[in-house]
Amino acid sequence: MxxxxxxxxxxxxxxxxxxxxxxxxxxxxxxxxxxxxxxxxxxxxxxxxxxxxxxxxxxxxxxxxxxxxxxxxxxxxxxxxxxxxxxxxxxxxxxxxxxxxxxxxxxxxxxxxxxxxxxxxxxxxxxxxxxxxxRRRLEAFNEELEVRVQEATAELHRRLRELTGMIDVARSIISVLELDSLLAGIMRLSKEVMNAEASSLLLADPETRSLRFHVATGAAGKAIEGHTVRFGQGIAGYVAETGESVLIADAYEDPRFDPGFDRLSGFRTRSILTVPLRTTEGIVGVVQVMNKIGRESFDVHDLELFESFASMAGISLHNARLFERLRRMADDLRVALEKERWLSIEKEKMRAYIPRNVVDEISRNREQKLALGGKIVDATVLFADIQGFTRLSERLPPQQIVGFLNEYMTAMTCLIEAEGGIIDKFMGDGIMAIFLPRDAGDNHALRAVRAGLRMQDGLKTLKEGWHERRPEIAELTARIGVNTGEMVAGNVGSETRMDYTVIGDNVNLASRIESNGRGGEVHVSGAVHRLVAGHVAAHPLGSISVKNRIQPVQVYSVSGLSEAGRQ
Missing domain, CATH: 3.40.50.2300 (Response regulator)
Structure with a gap:
């Protein structure tokens, strides 16, 4: 209103x-x-x-x-x-x-x-x-949308028809060896794809500087096959002489058009597309289509498409070379696809031995040689070790030891990765895991402590099952030590064999805290405790002396998570 x-x-x-x-x-x-x-x-x-x-x-x-x-x-x-x-x-x-x-x-x-x-x-x-x-605007919009959808659908059908034609031409080039049949098939397909009333292909004779109608399709095609055109005569002769593609909306308005062939055949040319036929030897002929069905004339898109057909027709003149090239391309493609499939399989296998982030980095830079070296990062390291494992390995057969370790390591790995940790390495019965910062505000120390607590709970669950199946290992306990701080992360080793790991004093301290720990507990350094104090329940255990450090290191035992730590 x-x-x-x-x-x-x-x-x-x-x-x-x-x-x-x-x-x-x-x-x-x-x-x-x-x-x-x-x-x-x-x-x-x-x-x-x-x-x-x-x-x-x-x-x-x-x-x-x-x-x-x-x-x-x-x-x-x-x-x-x-x-x-x-x-x-x-x-x-x-x-x-x-x-x-x-x-x-x-x-x-x-x-x-x-x-x-x-x-x-x-x-x-x-x-x-x-x-x-x-409602009226919506109805108008729907009507407009319907028109656009119809136009888009028609355009898609047109493009599909063109693509199908291009595929058929490619198949013809591969499957037909006899030149005349090959060129006739290409021109028939070009007429269909271009939605034209007629098409023709003229081959050049450099000695006489003339063009001969080699293939002509349409109602009047037979009437002009075999006839010749001098270079420079009519539109076909002009294209052969200049090498320029020509799009003419109204043939009779163009002074270059020769109406003699219309009089000869009884055909009436309205719009015409003419493009040169090229090979490595130069211009060897001319191809053209006449009268766009359903439209007044051809357009620029039609010209571009027809030039593609002309390129294929030129290639067909050297079909033997094309066969060899296509076979090499197909072989290369199969090799590339097989290599990619193999790399994908190998990538999945590598993840069982190499940290996921390293595999991803190798995949992203597969063309580059891996380099030794690293960078300083602020991260948290977790060490875990089974207490009494040496004595146990002396009593049990190696196969049982391997089976037990695989079950234990699988469960612990899942818990570490669930908290965003990366398994750096397995060392006998020991595990070394790294927790790298996800972003500027990430508390990677808390994630490591949570992982340690979940690992102790997970081991308890495993032991409940072992009481029935493996009573000899049902009383095992694990020590877990965690430290955080600056360390060097990168490729360490030799040019031919390297590991992605973290090294430094803070890594050594985490290992020392674990080795001095008690079974069934998660022990953390003072640096870790400062970062997780509001999220866990912990009590001090006193200080331990660490090699290369003047001051003793305060150690805490973490017994559980607070409400904030569970979030």
Missing amino acids: TGRARVLIVDDDATNRDLLVRMLERHGLATAVAEDGDQALRMVAGQRFDLVLLDIIMPGMSGHEVLGRLKGDDALRHLPVIVISSLDDLESTTACIELGAEDYLLRPFNSTILRARIDASLERKRLYDEEAAV
């Missing part, structure tokens, strides 16, 4: 009409009046109104009939109607409401109530108009 709302007052009493007109215009509304039902219906049919105030008792057509006509018209049924009548009759009131009136007010009416009813009705009308406008 734009501008002032328009209200139509329908009443045979001039006094009533004037009263309502003054009141509504003071209220900021535009008004129009009708003295009877017939006039009202004519006015709403030709003008826009936002509300009708309708009297019931009028000469000629009654208000009930007017209301019924309005609500029975699909174009007007949403126009709100308020009935204002002196007829205080329940039956009349009910009839009006059932016919679709917004309200029924008795005269004399309260002007405040009437204005409220009018405002409410106009608001509903405004909302309806807005909804209708949105």
